[in-house]
Amino acid sequence: MGSVSGLELLPFVREGLGNSSYMLAVGRGRALLVDPDRGAARYVEAAEARGWEIVAVFETHLHADFVTGSLEVGSATGATVHLPVEAGAGFSHRGLVPGERIQIGDVEVETIASPGHTPEHLSYVVRRGGGPPLLFSGGALIVGGAARTDLIGPELTEQLTRAEFHTLRESFRELPDETLLLPTHGGGSFCSVGSSRERTSTLGRERAANPLFLQDREEEFVRWFPTTFPAVPAYFSRMRPINQTGPRLRREIVDPPPLHPDALERAQTEGALVVDVRRPAEYAAGHVPGSLANPLRDAYATWLGWVVEADATLLFVADGAPIAAVVDESLLVGYERFAGYLEGGIEAWEAVGKPLARTDLVRVADAVWAIQDGAAVLDVREPSEFELGHVPGAVHVPLGELEARLAELPRGRPIVTYCGAGERSTTAASLLERAGIGPVLNLDGGFGAWKQAGNRVARRRGG
Numbered sequence: 001m002g003s004v005s006g007l008e009l010l011p012f013v014r015e016g017l018g019n020s021s022y023m024l025a026v027g028r029g030r031a032l033l034v035d036p037d038r039g040a041a042r043y044v045e046a047a048e049a050r051g052w053e054i055v056a057v058f059e060t061h062l063h064a065d066f067v068t069g070s071l072e073v074g075s076a077t078g079a080t081v082h083l084p085v086e087a088g089a090g091f092s093h094r095g096l097v098p099g100e101r102i103q104i105g106d107v108e109v110e111t112i113a114s115p116g117h118t119p120e121h122l123s124y125v126v127r128r129g130g131g132p133p134l135l136f137s138g139g140a141l142i143v144g145g146a147a148r149t150d151l152i153g154p155e156l157t158e159q160l161t162r163a164e165f166h167t168l169r170e171s172f173r174e175l176p177d178e179t180l181l182l183p184t185h186g187g188g189s190f191c192s193v194g195s196s197r198e199r200t201s202t203l204g205r206e207r208a209a210n211p212l213f214l215q216d217r218e219e220e221f222v223r224w225f226p227t228t229f230p231a232v233p234a235y236f237s238r239m240r241p242i243n244q245t246g247p248r249l250r251r252e253i254v255d256p257p258p259l260h261p262d263a264l265e266r267a268q269t270e271g272a273l274v275v276d277v278r279r280p281a282e283y284a285a286g287h288v289p290g291s292l293a294n295p296l297r298d299a300y301a302t303w304l305g306w307v308v309e310a311d312a313t314l315l316f317v318a319d320g321a322p323i324a325a326v327v328d329e330s331l332l333v334g335y336e337r338f339a340g341y342l343e344g345g346i347e348a349w350e351a352v353g354k355p356l357a358r359t360d361l362v363r364v365a366d367a368v369w370a371i372q373d374g375a376a377v378l379d380v381r382e383p384s385e386f387e388l389g390h391v392p393g394a395v396h397v398p399l400g401e402l403e404a405r406l407a408e409l410p411r412g413r414p415i416v417t418y419c420g421a422g423e424r425s426t427t428a429a430s431l432l433e434r435a436g437i438g439p440v441l442n443l444d445g446g447f448g449a450w451k452q453a454g455n456r457v458a459r460r461r462g463g
Helices: 041-049 070-077 154-171 203-209 218-228 236-245 261-269 280-285 300-307 323-332 345-351 364-372 383-388 403-408 424-434 446-452
Strands: 002-004 007-014 019-027 030-034 053-058 080-084 094-096 101-104 107-113 122-127 134-138 180-183 273-276 314-317 338-342 360-362 376-379 415-418 440-443
Touching: 007 041, 019 041, 019 107, 019 180, 041 053, 041 070, 053 070, 053 101, 070 080, 107 154, 154 218, 180 203, 261 273, 261 314, 261 338, 261 345, 280 360, 280 424, 300 323, 300 424, 314 323, 314 345, 323 338, 338 345, 360 364, 364 415, 364 440, 364 446, 415 424, 415 446, 424 440, 440 446
Parallel strands: 030 053, 053 080, 080 094, 134 180, 273 314, 314 338, 360 440, 376 415, 415 440
Antiparallel strands: 002 007, 007 019, 019 030, 101 107, 107 122, 122 134
């Protein structure tokens, strides 16, 4: 982002989670960090490259969508970790209460109570000289929306939604319109509500256009706001307790070793889950029977957390994908038990005579023929995507719900499965294979390819 209010600001965007962290130079060769995730090495490396010392880490709240990197950064740099005292964190930190003013380098950091997304939520206002203030708002206010209020539990949703209503109208009232808004959450986050893909804004712009500011009646806000929330990934309920207790440091976690096919097969037999992170076409051409397909891309961590049990021991088939990146993405959502990865990739597996399973990756024309011949159609996208358009007659089961709803799927005939572009449907195909349902035909290119080919699109459920 560059210089703001005379200070150098570095955003770190985690696209798959729809989240941002921020590093701010505060003068005298020092920097502070806001809401880091577990990929702590990138923050430390960025600071070292600029000759900065990270002296303070600030958490706005206990995150539900990723494991925090605060302890990791603090361990690597000696930085003091700051977070709301109401979070009740069980590790060494400085607890903050609303109204505190902390001098760090050349800037002052003020804490502002901003409950709603979570009860303990604090936002941080950074000031230096006469420039516009910076507001690190976490999930209290994002571009075009705010973070959801239902993640603590249904019994607190109404209370937190009311708190969010008052946060928007009272917490930032004294800040000028030119205040730069720097939220943690953004477009693409299952934690937030807001259609904008932009990551930053100003308070004035949000006051004028954010629909949450335009809803000025509390009772209507309380009824309406929860109806806008997306689905909740299954792993969200596990992150808050981990972040409250404090996650293990990276050096305490054993990296997966390379395994001969015999050793990988043995570990799988003993209960470890094989996660195949290759591209859909590679998985379809041949894979370890019983493996879970989850292509390595921005959304990898979200879907791993959504469909894999918390205590699973993982094995990987990577075939050229950097295993360190696969591990880091898995750690991001709390997986720490790694049994190994297939040395030599799927070629080594096949070379020693191990069985291969295959999935039909079909073109649109072949999918059309299969449907006309009686194949069922399964759409595994999110409800908002389905309602905007889908293959006529498709059964809609979002990927995150698929394992729990397998009984709803037709048996005894092929199933054409699709998503937006072909990655989620590859995961779906692997789940169906593991359950013995099929044969499965995975639509190459997904719904995008279906539309591009000029096929009919339905826009009403079951239409």
